Amino acid sequence: MTDERALLARTSEIAAQYLESLGTRPVRPDADYATMLRAVDGPVPEQGTEPLAIVDELALAAEPGLTAMGSGRYFGFVIGGALPASLAADWLVSAWDQNAGLAQPTPALSALEAVTGRWVLELLGLPAHASFAFVTGCQMAHVTSLAAARHAVYDRIGYDLRERGLAGAPPLRVVVGEHRHVTLIRALRLLGIGRAQEHVVPADSQGRMRVELLENVPTDGTPTIVCPLAGEVNTGAVDDLEGVIAAAHERGAWVHVDGAFGLWAAASPRFAHLVHGHAAADSWATDAHKWLNVPYDCGIAICAHPAMHAAAMEYAAPYLAVGGEAERDPMGYSPEFSRRARSLPAWAAIRSLGRRGIAAMIEGSCDHAVAIADGLAALPGCEILNDVVLNQVLLRFETDGRTSEILAAVQREGEAWMGPTVWESRPAIRISVSCWRTDDDDVRRTIAAFARAATA
Numbered sequence: 001m002t003d004e005r006a007l008l009a010r011t012s013e014i015a016a017q018y019l020e021s022l023g024t025r026p027v028r029p030d031a032d033y034a035t036m037l038r039a040v041d042g043p044v045p046e047q048g049t050e051p052l053a054i055v056d057e058l059a060l061a062a063e064p065g066l067t068a069m070g071s072g073r074y075f076g077f078v079i080g081g082a083l084p085a086s087l088a089a090d091w092l093v094s095a096w097d098q099n100a101g102l103a104q105p106t107p108a109l110s111a112l113e114a115v116t117g118r119w120v121l122e123l124l125g126l127p128a129h130a131s132f133a134f135v136t137g138c139q140m141a142h143v144t145s146l147a148a149a150r151h152a153v154y155d156r157i158g159y160d161l162r163e164r165g166l167a168g169a170p171p172l173r174v175v176v177g178e179h180r181h182v183t184l185i186r187a188l189r190l191l192g193i194g195r196a197q198e199h200v201v202p203a204d205s206q207g208r209m210r211v212e213l214l215e216n217v218p219t220d221g222t223p224t225i226v227c228p229l230a231g232e233v234n235t236g237a238v239d240d241l242e243g244v245i246a247a248a249h250e251r252g253a254w255v256h257v258d259g260a261f262g263l264w265a266a267a268s269p270r271f272a273h274l275v276h277g278h279a280a281a282d283s284w285a286t287d288a289h290k291w292l293n294v295p296y297d298c299g300i301a302i303c304a305h306p307a308m309h310a311a312a313m314e315y316a317a318p319y320l321a322v323g324g325e326a327e328r329d330p331m332g333y334s335p336e337f338s339r340r341a342r343s344l345p346a347w348a349a350i351r352s353l354g355r356r357g358i359a360a361m362i363e364g365s366c367d368h369a370v371a372i373a374d375g376l377a378a379l380p381g382c383e384i385l386n387d388v389v390l391n392q393v394l395l396r397f398e399t400d401g402r403t404s405e406i407l408a409a410v411q412r413e414g415e416a417w418m419g420p421t422v423w424e425s426r427p428a429i430r431i432s433v434s435c436w437r438t439d440d441d442d443v444r445r446t447i448a449a450f451a452r453a454a455t456a
């Protein structure tokens with residue numbers, strides 16, 4: 001018989017040790033994929049192993065191949081860490097092991113999810129009547145919202161997509177910016193929407209959709225979905241949402257906002273102006289696992305037209321028919337049927353920080369981004385390429401060779417980690433500040449790492 005209490009105590013000890021190592025361990029992994037595969041590969045075990053031995057074996061085996069993504073000096077992609085309360089809630093989600101698709105068997109988690117969704121709407125300044133789904137990430141939030149969008153724009157021309165399906169459906173147009181995120185494209189493909197159906201709007205110097213060029217979108221009655229971006233992954237720039245939404249609605253289009261991280265500017269009184277006008281869109285996709293700092297994975301699809309949302313998920317939505325007090329079935333709004341209660345870590349994150357703490361976290365990231373940009377700009381040959389308006393810093397050194405060398409040296413040293421990108425056809429370095437742990441000391445250590453690499 002497994003002693004579950006001893007097992008969980010040992011597991012929490014290992015987890016705590018890992019988290020305590022974040023301040024000092026190299027941010028990069030020690031071992032590469034090939035090394036890790038050699039170390040862990042083997043046939044299906046014939047015999048079982050004691051669970052207590054398994055957690056030790058797993059922790060020891062994985063250790064060399066982990067990146068300290070939760071470190072205050074990890075600036076790759078847009079990742080974010082895990083707030084302690086949300087990590088703890090995530091553990092309970094697994095311990096309770098509820099299938100949180102339906103309200104009836106697990107009313108506690110369904111009610112908590114309903115409240116969490118409402119809190120998110122309030123924090124992001126979105127319409128209180130909007131529907132939402134907690135999904136695996138922003139990409140699946142795109143899939144969910146765009147399915148609702150497509151259902152709605154066809155519905156407006158009297159084409160019943162549920163009844164008649166895609167084969168033989170009237171043409172559809174999706175307007176995207178030149179700097180659209182790759183996951184938006186993947187979402188379109190998963191929905192059977194091809195490249196020829198995309199109308200690409202050129203970008204300005206910060207990667208924003210040039211709103212005046214929306215004039216060139218034909219007004220031919222084709223059902224249209226317009227997808228502005230709140231938070232370009234290199235620059236953090238936000239499209240002129242008010243302008244894009246007005247132009248799109250004038251044409252009868254549905255507006256879907258990719259706000260994976262940038263939408264969280266709305267949660268800060270200091271930065272909300274960046275997303276001004278965002279609440280007039282028809283749907284939004286965002287992440288909790290990025291800037292809200294909940295553990296992977298949690299994205300959120302939000303829709304201002306709940307009936308369209310539910311219809312696209314092929315859900316009868318009794319909740320819509322009888323009002324807000326009725327049971328809300330999470331699966332009615334998400335593409336998953338069986339699902340974990342992935343909203344609970346978001347509930348705990350919001351519960352632990354409150355509105356003020358979330359604003360402070362967002363503002364702290366942005367302030368640290370400015371401090372990093374200022375510190376790096378003082379290094380010889382370093383050029384900051386973006387207006388540091390949010391949490392992203394984009395930079396390069398005087399030659400492409402030096403940009404790549406300096407980045408590789410910083411990554412190798414292990415004091416901090418950030419990734420490469422290509423900006424205006426040349427290599428560049430992108431720094432994304434999105435972890436709750438990042439503090440002034442992390443900023444100082446990161447600038448110092450660059451200074452060492454640049455003078456080596």
Ligand SMILES: *Cc1c(COP(=O)(O)O)cnc(C)c1O
Pocket residue numbers: 078136137138139140181183184230231232233258259260261287299
């Ligand atoms: C990260 C990101 C996505 C995709 O989010 P996932 O959670 O990885 O699916 C979409 N759009 C933007 C702008 C992003 O930064």
